[in-house]
Amino acid sequence: MRDSRETLTMKAFVAGYPIKHSRSPLIHGYWLKQFGIEGSYNTVEVHPDAFNNFLAQIKSGEEGGFVGGNVTIPHKESAFQYADKPDELAQELGAANTIWLEDGKLCATNTDGHGFIANLDERHPGWDKAGKAVVLGAGGASRAIIQALRNRGLSEIHVLNRTVERAQELSDRFGEKVHAHSMSALQETMSGAGLFVNTTSLGMDGSEIPDFDFSPLAAAAVVTDIVYVPLKTPILKIAEQQGFAIVDGLGMLLHQAAPGFEKWFGVRPKVDETLRSLIIADMEKHA
Secondary structure, eight states, X not given: OOOGGGGGGOEEEEEESSOTTOOHHHHXXXXXXXXTOOOEEEEEEOOGGGHHHHHHHHHHTOSTXXXXXXXXXXXXHHHHHHOSEEOHHHXXXXXXXXXXXXXXXXXXXXXXXXXXXXXXXXXXXXXXXXXXXXXXXXXXXXXXXXXXXXXXXXXXXXXXXXXXXXXXXXXXXXOTTEEEXXXXXXXXXXXXXXXXXXXXXXXXXXXXXXXXXXXXXXXXXXXXXXXXSSSSOHHHHHHHHTTOEEEOSHHHHHHHHHHHHHHHXXXXXXXXXXXXXXXXXXXXXXX
């Protein structure tokens, strides 16, 4: 936390490769204006080969006077590895998406899991009574989600992936509540589950997907998708048509941004409907 008088000179960033389509500057720009903070938040495109040097320059103050920032694909693992003080979340994940300077040290955390959980809490309170969850996909995006679901207290988390070995790696990483399966076990694992999560790129940009039968899920189950373009993905449309509650992935993007903003600018922002509408309007503009 920093003194509000210091925020006049505070600059933050989001670094990735590529990065030009990031909506993070819109989110943080909205909050900066809301709080009347004279700070800034901008995109920085950094090639993977140059990323460690970029972080070194931030730490030394040579790179733009940044107090911290977000890191996205493909830099999350590198950010964790370079950080002086990664927290427990980042250490278990082996990846960080938020960094900040503290007493000359580069600190790091991962707020993706927070964003995922906060989105469900906001859009469908009580979802965590699910008990049993099914997570589709075992890529990088699923790690923080599985960690967050386990930490929230869900009793069973079933991870399905085309390559079962990758799902098994996540089971080994996150403990006995996490179970690995091949895609052939989809109907069986959905039986009685209260939460279904798509962490794959299936349906991204409205692409075709196979038919899903969500009927084995518990009657009060929630289906969510971390893809948010389109806002109502093909998976969410199918689930809704079959009578299940759905939660889109946009809120994960919005909520994961809040902890970083607080680290850099000293104020904890709230995700509100005005911000959500701002991002949806931008998505429609660039559709």
